[in-house]
Amino acid sequence: MVADPFSRQEILHTLQSLIRTPSVNPTIAPAEPYGESAIAAFVCDWLKRRGIRASIEQAAPGRPNVFAEIGSRTGPSLVLCAHLDTVGTAGMTIPPFEPRVENEKVFGRGSYDMKGSVAAILAAVAALSQDNNLPGCVLLALVADEEDASLGARDFVRRHSADAAILTEPSEGRLILAHKGFVWLELTTRGRAAHGSRWDLGVSAIAKMARVIESLERFDRETLRRRDHPLVGPASQHCALIEGGSGLSTYSEKCVLRIERRTLPGETPEQVLAETEAVVRESGEEAEIRLLLDRPPLVSDSNSPIARAVRDAATAVTGHKPEDAGVAYWMDAAIFAAEGIPAVNYGPSGVGAHEAVEWVDFDSVVSCARVLAEAARRFFAVAS
């Protein structure tokens, strides 16, 4: 039994062990196929050594989540969620898996995104587990694959339900109530293949696509960027991938463009499709449009019991009220919200997610641990 789960030394030791255990997402960095198995085993063992029932749940073959549960099922239930995977290490200018501590900063791949948060959750749960009369139930969702297809979070919500969730992506101590969604679309224009000399027969699918692109860009500049949300900023769209043509002396028969639209709370994939169809019509060309993937935006009630619990806990622990905020990037929070589980995000501070140098502010990890434990207690008090 650990005397004080919030001891700085204990949390630092845990964080360093997490960084020393590579957990690069194997789908996005196939050259570094570590995956989450080793870190999931480490975390599971860490919890069991503290008397906490923990288990591995395979979100997909070789892609484990760690699940644990403490407290009483008769009271309200709260999920604490962090992802175990990291992006790859290509281009890093610091040793990725040898955590260095300097001026209260802990360096290494995943220190900021988001092993600092994993360490904070573990400390919070270890502290809460010492309470034999916890008036609610904390479910741990330490998930795989957030950096790619969110296999882990999607598997978790299929298996478990709860009254609320706190995601812990780094948020510089702000209370995140909203994030954007995204929609991936594929557009195809058709031309007419002909020998390169046959201007009288050939029609270039690429030239058609150029006019579609012109129209898409105008729509982005003049319409989407003016659609502003108070927490997450403007909507946007960009042309991400393009492919077309079969040879230099052939009029291209087909051109395929893939675009990404970043959506605001309230915007749906159906709306994105309809708007894109209208934009194509405006270009005077024709294109087939196909929806490849969509992930919903998040908007969470700023007065919900979970938002209030986290806000009050952060105010009590840090001495100042956290700012209500939104972020432009997508996170797993929307997956919980889509299942009817109110979700907010609160996490540590640092620099360098997905970058060459990454570090997390250690004080913010320790205070995040305390905020999470305090938020659980406050949530159980108001929700029961």
Ligand SMILES: [Zn+2]
């Ligand atoms: Zn992350």
